[in-house]
Amino acid sequence: MTTRFEDMAPVRPFRWSRGARHFAGWYWSVTTRQHVGFESWQERDRLLLMDFDPAVVGTSSQPFWLHWHDGERERRHAPDYFVRRADGSAVVVDVRADDRIGPKDAEAFEVARLACAQIGWDFERVGVPEAVMLAHVRWLSR
Numbered sequence: 001m002t003t004r005f006e007d008m009a010p011v012r013p014f015r016w017s018r019g020a021r022h023f024a025g026w027y028w029s030v031t032t033r034q035h036v037g038f039e040s041w042q043e044r045d046r047l048l049l050m051d052f053d054p055a056v057v058g059t060s061s062q063p064f065w066l067h068w069h070d071g072e073r074e075r076r077h078a079p080d081y082f083v084r085r086a087d088g089s090a091v092v093v094d095v096r097a098d099d100r101i102g103p104k105d106a107e108a109f110e111v112a113r114l115a116c117a118q119i120g121w122d123f124e125r126v127g128v129p130e131a132v133m134l135a136h137v138r139w140l141s142r
Contacts, residue, residue, distance in 0.1 A: 006058025006084040010037050011065055027051075029059060036081075037061040043080055043095045045129055050083060052137050058084035068111050077108040091122040098127045 014024040014037045026035035027047045036059050038044040043061075050056045063082040068075055081093040094109055101109070109125045116123040 004058070004084070005063050005082040005090065006032070006060050008060045008063040008082065010060075010062035011078050012062055014039055014062075031056055032059055039080075040095070042097065042128060045134055046081070046093065046095050046126060048137055048141060049129060049134070050081075052140070055085045055087070056083055057086050058082075066108075066111055066115055070107065075104075075108070075111075077112060079112050089122065090120075091124055092116050094123075094125045096125060096127065101125075 014026075016022065016024040022040040023044075024037070024039045025044065026037055027044055028034075029036045029047065029051050031051050036047055038047055038061065047059065050059055060082045061080065062078045064078065066077045066079070079092045080095045083091045083093055085091065092112055094112060096105060096109075109123075113123040113125075
């Protein structure tokens, strides 16, 4: 039996604390007919956009760990989303605003891209969605 990554439970819990700058939670996806976790408003907005994308048929959050050695120490990264497309292809998505990507983040995204390429998946690092489009999708989702 093959495990479908779009059906995986998150590999780590979603944490939030009072006064934090981010907000974690669960988004009810019409596409998957289940809750999908998010760790920031940007991740939640990306879930909303994926829910309106007819090419997306499955989504899971924090679906697996990537482990590697950076030359000094062991590192790991849990990508934000695994997405299954209607044509059967897959894409791993990390959500981070352009101005919030530090050197360690950039390395993690590159490792994710390389790992995905080796197994035939696409990788996307997405930032802040275009404001007008997001406003329209938010309005339509209500």
